[in-house]
Amino acid sequence: MDRENLELRSTISADGALRLHLEPAVLPEPGPGQLLVRVEAAPINPSDLGLMFGPADMKSLAQDGQALTARIPDGAMPAMQARIGQSLPVGNEGAGTVIEAGPDQKHLLGRRVAMLGGAMYARLRLIEAKDCLVLPEGASAEEGAALFVNPLTALGFVETMRAEGHKAIVHAPAASNLGQMLVRICKADGIGLVNIVRSPEQVAMLRELGATHVVDSSTDSFLDDLTEAIAATGATLSFDAIGGGEMTSTILNAMEAVAARSMTGYDRYGSSVLKQGYIYGSLDTGPSVLRRGFGFSWRVGGWLLFHALQRLDPATVERMRQRVLAEMTTTFASHYIARITLEQALQPETVAAYMRKSTGAKYLLTP
Amino acid sequence: MDRENLELRSTISADGALRLHLEPAVLPEPGPGQLLVRVEAAPINPSDLGLMFGPADMKSLAQDGQALTARIPDGAMPAMQARIGQSLPVGNEGAGTVIEAGPDQKHLLGRRVAMLGGAMYARLRLIEAKDCLVLPEGASAEEGAALFVNPLTALGFVETMRAEGHKAIVHAPAASNLGQMLVRICKADGIGLVNIVRSPEQVAMLRELGATHVVDSSTDSFLDDLTEAIAATGATLSFDAIGGGEMTSTILNAMEAVAARSMTGYDRYGSSVLKQGYIYGSLDTGPSVLRRGFGFSWRVGGWLLFHALQRLDPATVERMRQRVLAEMTTTFASHYIARITLEQALQPETVAAYMRKSTGAKYLLTP
Numbered sequence: 001m002d003r004e005n006l007e008l009r010s011t012i013s014a015d016g017a018l019r020l021h022l023e024p025a026v027l028p029e030p031g032p033g034q035l036l037v038r039v040e041a042a043p044i045n046p047s048d049l050g051l052m053f054g055p056a057d058m059k060s061l062a063q064d065g066q067a068l069t070a071r072i073p074d075g076a077m078p079a080m081q082a083r084i085g086q087s088l089p090v091g092n093e094g095a096g097t098v099i100e101a102g103p104d105q106k107h108l109l110g111r112r113v114a115m116l117g118g119a120m121y122a123r124l125r126l127i128e129a130k131d132c133l134v135l136p137e138g139a140s141a142e143e144g145a146a147l148f149v150n151p152l153t154a155l156g157f158v159e160t161m162r163a164e165g166h167k168a169i170v171h172a173p174a175a176s177n178l179g180q181m182l183v184r185i186c187k188a189d190g191i192g193l194v195n196i197v198r199s200p201e202q203v204a205m206l207r208e209l210g211a212t213h214v215v216d217s218s219t220d221s222f223l224d225d226l227t228e229a230i231a232a233t234g235a236t237l238s239f240d241a242i243g244g245g246e247m248t249s250t251i252l253n254a255m256e257a258v259a260a261r262s263m264t265g266y267d268r269y270g271s272s273v274l275k276q277g278y279i280y281g282s283l284d285t286g287p288s289v290l291r292r293g294f295g296f297s298w299r300v301g302g303w304l305l306f307h308a309l310q311r312l313d314p315a316t317v318e319r320m321r322q323r324v325l326a327e328m329t330t331t332f333a334s335h336y337i338a339r340i341t342l343e344q345a346l347q348p349e350t351v352a353a354y355m356r357k358s359t360g361a362k363y364l365l366t367p
Numbered sequence: 368m369d370r371e372n373l374e375l376r377s378t379i380s381a382d383g384a385l386r387l388h389l390e391p392a393v394l395p396e397p398g399p400g401q402l403l404v405r406v407e408a409a410p411i412n413p414s415d416l417g418l419m420f421g422p423a424d425m426k427s428l429a430q431d432g433q434a435l436t437a438r439i440p441d442g443a444m445p446a447m448q449a450r451i452g453q454s455l456p457v458g459n460e461g462a463g464t465v466i467e468a469g470p471d472q473k474h475l476l477g478r479r480v481a482m483l484g485g486a487m488y489a490r491l492r493l494i495e496a497k498d499c500l501v502l503p504e505g506a507s508a509e510e511g512a513a514l515f516v517n518p519l520t521a522l523g524f525v526e527t528m529r530a531e532g533h534k535a536i537v538h539a540p541a542a543s544n545l546g547q548m549l550v551r552i553c554k555a556d557g558i559g560l561v562n563i564v565r566s567p568e569q570v571a572m573l574r575e576l577g578a579t580h581v582v583d584s585s586t587d588s589f590l591d592d593l594t595e596a597i598a599a600t601g602a603t604l605s606f607d608a609i610g611g612g613e614m615t616s617t618i619l620n621a622m623e624a625v626a627a628r629s630m631t632g633y634d635r636y637g638s639s640v641l642k643q644g645y646i647y648g649s650l651d652t653g654p655s656v657l658r659r660g661f662g663f664s665w666r667v668g669g670w671l672l673f674h675a676l677q678r679l680d681p682a683t684v685e686r687m688r689q690r691v692l693a694e695m696t697t698t699f700a701s702h703y704i705a706r707i708t709l710e711q712a713l714q715p716e717t718v719a720a721y722m723r724k725s726t727g728a729k730y731l732l733t734p
Contacts, residue, residue: 268418292611296646296647
């Protein structure tokens with residue numbers, strides 16, 4: 001059996017050089033509980049890009065044989081100390097076909113599985129069977145490639161809402177694959193959702209999916225539209241994938257303006273309505289700016305799927321996984337604008353394209 | 368009995384004019400449960416200044432007979448909508464002597480009481496007896512003037528720490544009256560406390576009080592000193608009265624640097640140690656800037672004494688009140704650099720002095 005692997009690795013050296021290369025290795029035979037999977041599809045998520053390129057200056061991208069190099073700005077190096085010199089595999093999730101199986105897993109030979117656990121940008125992945133979802137017969141690798149990060153994040157938003165006592169959600173930017181899943185979930189479950197998008201085309205796209213409240217941050221009426229949508233839904237919880245800039249601040253201020261409508265008198269400390277903003281991504285790694293016109297009853301925090309899954313009760317998490325499998329070709333379908341190979345992933349012009357991070361323009365790696 | 372009152376009022380008009388004046392009124396006789404108190408001392412806290420002057424441009428201060436006027440910048444008016452045209456009394460807390468009492472409160476006649484509830488910048492205050500603490504015989508009005516806001520806030524920080532599972536606290540700026548109380552409480556209770564101050568004089572002052580960790584943000588070694596003090600105490604909770612700027616962000620980044628020391632490998636999402644920053648004041652009303660080098664396990668939020676007292680269990684709150692009374696001349700003693708009358712409080716040069724908000728330079732109103 002051929003167990004020769006090629007694995008995409010990212011390394012940052014002490015002098016600020018980023019290097020991406022394909023590392024050859026021969027994998028061992030799968031042991032008990034393990035599967036050897038031929039990776040057939042793996043999405044390029046923003047979280048993957050963060051690990052691949054870190055804070056590299058993308059203008060410095062250069063080819064070096066089959067490898068790719070870039071410079072890390074000096075100011076960004078302190079935050080990189082913990083990974084200096086480590087050759088890190090990349091790729092949070094993917095799907096593929098089981099080509100070898102541990103002695104207790106032979107029944108899975110030939111089955112297609114969805115996988116979570118890193119190192120998916122590779123020809124092969126040796127993985128614990130428990131970190132896989134076995135896909136229904138006939139499911140394609142593309143259908144199974146992105147069944148963890150986005151679907152569980154979207155469901156995680158809703159479960160966080162329930163656990164923390166909110167009744168509706170504001171999401172920005174909402175036209176992403178994740179945002180589209182959230183629209184479908186909230187529509188099915190009757191949950192109020194305010195979608196913030198960045199263009200009229202995205203407004204039309206989400207309305208097509210059945211979204212009720214879609215506000216366009218590129219218009220002059222954005223603040224008014226946002227405030228009215230928050231008033232209509234009663235949203236006091238937001239999820240922001242941008243991180244840098246003022247989006248969360250803008251949302252909290254709009255929530256406070258809505259809360260102030262039902263206050264009977266002036267209170268210098270603002271409303272007592274708790275406004276919670278979560279930052280779950282860093283599309284903009286710049287500073288988050290909070291213009292605190294929203295009183296003292298507010299919280300902003302980081303939201304990470306892995307932490308949320310640990311906080312939620314296990315029965316809820318199992319219910320989330322089953323729902324993802326049951327609705328993989330509907331609610332949780334992802335869309336890709338291009339398919340690239342491992343080798344193409346290291347070509348500067350391809351990198352420039354998939355780094356654009358523009359909403360909905362997601363790439364699929366097909367090793 | 369003379370029940371003629373003079374009460375300091377703050378009003379903002381729709382066209383952006385702030386007006387502070389002394390409002391005469393004749394108060395009614397105290398009813399059941401009520402006391403009529405001659406106000407003898409009331410501190411000028413930053414929270415009082417917020418209500419008195421709002422976001423007024425202090426360069427526009429002008430005298431108008433016995434009143435004082437100033438301009439509110441246009442950009443700040445939207446946040447003032449809820450108070451337009453309302454004549455608001457000022458002064459969160461104070462102390463004085465009971466000169467009349469409701470039929471069921473005659474036993475308190477002549478006693479000195481500490482009061483919470485607003486409208487303390489006045490000659491007289493008609494107040495519910497339950498909103499007072501009866502001071503021990505011989506206690507001065509100055510000793511009793513500030514027994515609510517700062518003492519309960521300092522104790523509230525410690526109870527919040529316990530309730531949320533942290534083991535030590537970072538406080539900035541720490542040389543205030545409140546900060547001094549916190550130093551004494553933490554020393555007595557054996558709680559780790561990192562004090563951030565702004566000058567060598569303040570370092571010396573807090574060390575004199577028995578503080579172990581005092582770091583000076585005006586020095587070049589501030590970041591290193593802060594990080595080492597956080598490492599020494601294990602603090603993962605901070606209270607920041609500045610609000611604007613980067614103080615909370617700086618503290619959270621230092622906490623993350625300490626957490627990273629015990630991480631075994633690189634994690635692109637940062638440490639899983641929850642870092643909580645509370646903003647409890649707005650000495651700087653400008654935007655809070657968060658440079659998110661602290662991973663995804665963090666929260667920043669508003670902290671308000673009144674909300675905290677509602678969240679804590681009643682037995683804890685009663686214990687806090689009893690401790691304040693028992694330690695009023697030691698742990699909870701406040702210091703003032705000047706005493707002014709109601710009329711002086713409306714003179715532009717006096718206003719400029721007490722608005723300086725410089726740490727430790729607190730004024731006492733003695734109507």
